[in-house]
Amino acid sequence: MAGVTLSNVSKSFPKPDGKGTFVALSPTDIEVKEGEFVCILGPSGCGKTTLLNIVAGFETPTTGTVLVGGKPVRKPGPERGYVFQEYALFPWMTIIENVAFGLRNLGVSGAEAATKARDYLKLVGLSGFEQSYPNRLSGGMKQRVAIARALAPGPDILLLDEPFAALDAQTRYLMQIELLRIQREARKTTILITHSLEEAIVLADRVIVLSARPGRIKLIETIDHPHTRNPNDPSMTELRYRLFQAIADEIAPVGAAA
């Protein structure tokens, strides 16, 4: 197990016209404890994916450092599993090949990778679909495969970028409960980006709301209600209101200027 520490992490990108840079993420400090489930909310374009990509090692921060298990992140690594919004499965590979892919890249033998891939497909409830191709699966099933693939190399950290955004409401809820079960069972330190207040309330031990771009931490809420949570339960009303207000305040200036 490992935690994640971001110290003074910021990111600037070149402006689209090539003249100078703009700040996508303001200097940010976040400490995610071992086994903790953190959800990050914020308006579109505030730097959520950028933050996650920096933790994943896909992007280098302009300032600051990220430590995973006390070690600096410089590039992607097998101790960090990533789940993309749009499944990102290889359509020409069977489901089991997709899940075994990361293991094979790590030098695990074909037979061992297949055994592990089978175990993880079982964990996400997809035994029996090993030889199917992604185009035969529903959106929810594809996302289960993507989660199994992220888990297969045995990461300490799970990073998920709006993993359920493309799913219908019912499948989304079922997947949230499933993810929570897996996360609790495997005690993975988890950071999940979402646009959904409800999703954050259902899943998170702690919710971090970022401001409009350049993102900075606007609000942190610890949720200590026992799982499983109903975001519409009256006990969640105040929390829900605070989260809503924090996000609405960030969106309001756009409307106000009109």
Ligand SMILES: Nc1ncnc2c1ncn2[C@@H]1O[C@H](COP(=O)(O)OP(=O)(O)OP(=O)(O)O)[C@@H](O)[C@H]1O
């Ligand atoms: N590689 C890149 N090069 C240039 N600009 C980028 C790059 N990646 C992100 N940006 C810009 O940085 C800003 C933050 O983007 P980011 O994708 O992190 O936001 P986000 O909060 O995840 O947005 P959304 O909720 O819409 O997915 C945006 O203005 C985006 O266009």
